[in-house]
Amino acid sequence: MEYEISLLTIMGISIIGALSLNIIVGFCGQISLGHAAFLGMGAYTSAILTKMGVPFAAAVLAGMVVAAIFGILVGFASLRVRHDFLAITTMGVAFLFLGIVRKQEFLGGEMGIAMIPDPGLGKVGYMILVLLLALAVALFSIYLKRSWMGFTFDVVADDEDTATLIGIDVSSYKLIAFAIGTAFAGLAGALYAHHVKFIDPESFNFVESITVLSMVVIGGAGSVWGVIIAAAALSLFPMWFQFIDQYKLLVYGGLLCAIMLFSPDGLSGIFTRSLANIRGRESNASG
Amino acid sequence: MGAKSLFKCFLPVAFTIALSALSALAMTDSPIKIGVNVPLTGFAASDGESALNGAKLAVDQINKAGGVDGRKLELVVYDDQASPKESVAIATKLIEKDKVAVGVSCSYSGATRAAAGVYQAAKIPYLSAYAIHPDITRAGDYVFRTSFVGEVQGRAGAKLVGDLLKKNRAVLITLNNDFGISLAAGFKEKAGEYGVTIVNEYTYSIKDRQFGPIVAKVKADKPDVIYATGYFFTAGPLVTQLRAAGVDATIIGQEGFDTQTFIDIAGTAAEGVIITTSLGRDSKSQETQDFIAQYEMMFNHKTDMVAASGHTAVKVAADAIKRAGTTDSAAVRDAIAATNLAASTGTISFNSLGEIIKDVQVQVVKDGQFHDFAVISDAKLLAPPTE
């Protein structure tokens, strides 16, 4: 069972990571191409603190706080620049994060950090913890989406200018979205660090940012269930396609492209459309 | 017609024999599985392919010679994209689903370091073929490395420069990753002892192919030797650009340079480049000669040091299982620890940490080929870390 346990753990971590980005991209409509940097901040903070003897729970919490602080800073950037400029700025943040970590002795530099302490829960215990946290983040996302704040996010995502016009404090809401989203990213990163027990700059490179973003986009930005399904599926993708190992990345790239071409609103779009089709047929039949 | 009827006639007999053999020797007849994690896709795919080819050749040689104790060897291979995240899941799968006797990493440091923890926890022996990170063997007593830890080779480089070549003004051009940094650290540690002054050190990223700024600065530094770390794809352009700018200092490289592709890229600029490595091209050893010849025949590509490392790791595993006489993991571990084997990368044994003990081969590029230049076998200098 250990193999399945390890897969479920990675899956849970991926779901938390994707849901965290979904709050920024899906709910609040702010594009981010640098999410892996925040995963990295959580991972590095928690790894270093636990190695210094800080208890696991406190270190993970600290990871979330550090990620959220930097998240708010990037949030400020989102107040200055918009759309494609914001996309490239967040990408720049991710590259800068890596560039700095690579050169810092106390962060392990290129060598990374090995022998990250085990939280001592056992493999099954850790899996249960990760899955419970994933569930909590999912429930929080659903709650947030239906709350008054969720509707406000919607308005900001749809049209900032109108939002300002009707008296919404757009800046605060953007900052809140970045703070919540990056805090959860920090959580996912910290959980990753204690699962794999080794982190280096390459673990949080640009490709990781894109992987998380594609989970959100393929799931259907804003749809909690869609994003969960996409994150679960994509995190298992390398294992599913082991039988064509050599062509795995080719299939992955092709799939990203194809999904965008044929269903640009992701899985949730496919779902909604087919639901509408069925309903349409039913109403035709009855009418 | 004849062959066919003969076959028909013998089929039931063969079947009965096979069946009885199967029930009696069910365990010993199945192949011995060796698990491999290797980057087959993504940025590390070229090293992945070489290392895996080396491992495949080793299995082919062993099986042709009758296998290990009458059982065939079989590789179970998964692509890890050189990613720690993938390699943890793969290691777990190899151990639990595929029930491999020994694991071999044909991958980079991050992936190897992460998988090492999984193998150690499951108490299955794990051999790192060419990953260089010092923490890999520190995962525990089931983890071994069949190539040099970076510092050791860096120290050999310092001896080569100061003692053998008698050069004393060195510039370091360091690849900014675990490989380059640990090599440079070893070089700097011993440079003083051999009277070598380090004039300057520059770092570059693994993605760089254009070294214009560094070359311009090195030219102004006027060193008489350059200790450049890197892989063939960075070293080829670097050496070309240094020579084109008129820098004529001796260039010292390491095992990352050790492939014919390096010479293909740098062309005449590669002439005279000296490297420290594990593969002696003119070696008298039968094992090494066979490896070089058969690799070229099997894959239609000139061999390199990474391939030799993959080859060596599988040979070490097979040799240990043979000596242990069983695939019981504790017995195999002890057998690996007691290894004394003539492999394609030299005669090797392990220290208490699981680090390799062997000589450093020094090769020089002459007429577009690597050739023997010297062998460094100073046991004290080359002593790998023990903790």
Added chain:
Amino acid sequence: MLFVNLCMQGLLQGGIYALIAIGLTLVYGLLRILHVAHAGLYTLGGYIAVIVTNTTGSFSLGLMTSMLAVGLVGMVIYRLIYQPILDKPPFVALIASIGLFIALEEIYRIIFGPYGITFAAVPLQGAVNFAGTYLRECEIAAVLLATLLIAALTLFTKHSRIGIAWRATVTDPEMSQSFGVDVVKVRYLNFFIGSAMAAGAGSMVALMNNLVEPTMGSVPSYKALAIIVLGGLGNVRGTLIAALVIGIAETFGTIYLGDYLDRDSIAFAFLILVLMVKPTGLFAKG
């Protein structure tokens, strides 16, 4: 002399960046797409140049074939990938483009092997030394090609009918359409020219490195995005200046900032600084 040499290396690097980034900014200016896969075409340019040169023995033939063929591939990519999703939110095209880029790199690896390919006999390797400065012949050729292509592009857009139509479409697609400009034709032309320029850059880099690998495009792909944003998305002159500035900043940064920041993040550090002061880049359009 070191200073002069560093400046020359910076301009050389900047020229290569400019060739890649101008194609990218043209695509953005016209279609509002961040065309990451552009760097995949740059790599393809390198492959075709090496293969044709090795079969025919002529690098200039290799260069021309490469630019022509990759220009056509660019048009095909526009037709198959981008045209169907032009009216979708911008990140749809971005993800599709990233997916395409990953797939292209893998296709190169599967077809041409993971080790990369080299010239059988690599031309233009001699160096020209002048008063303590030096440049390799291939580097001079790269600078010449960059200057030539950019000058040709400028003349073309300023003085030819179709060039003027093109510029009009970039400025205001609807208005120019109402004046009878065939917008679709302009888009195809745009992809042809942009991709051909990337192929030119790829061919010259292949010559300078004597190596084309599947992942050759990975650095330019993202750095070129930083450059076009810095140049004010869609602005060709701004992109040219930004490319040269980044080239020089990186060259000096490699030597003097190497201990604090790696070369590839210099462009992004610069970018973030500029955007915080001027949120629409150094040279905003209009």
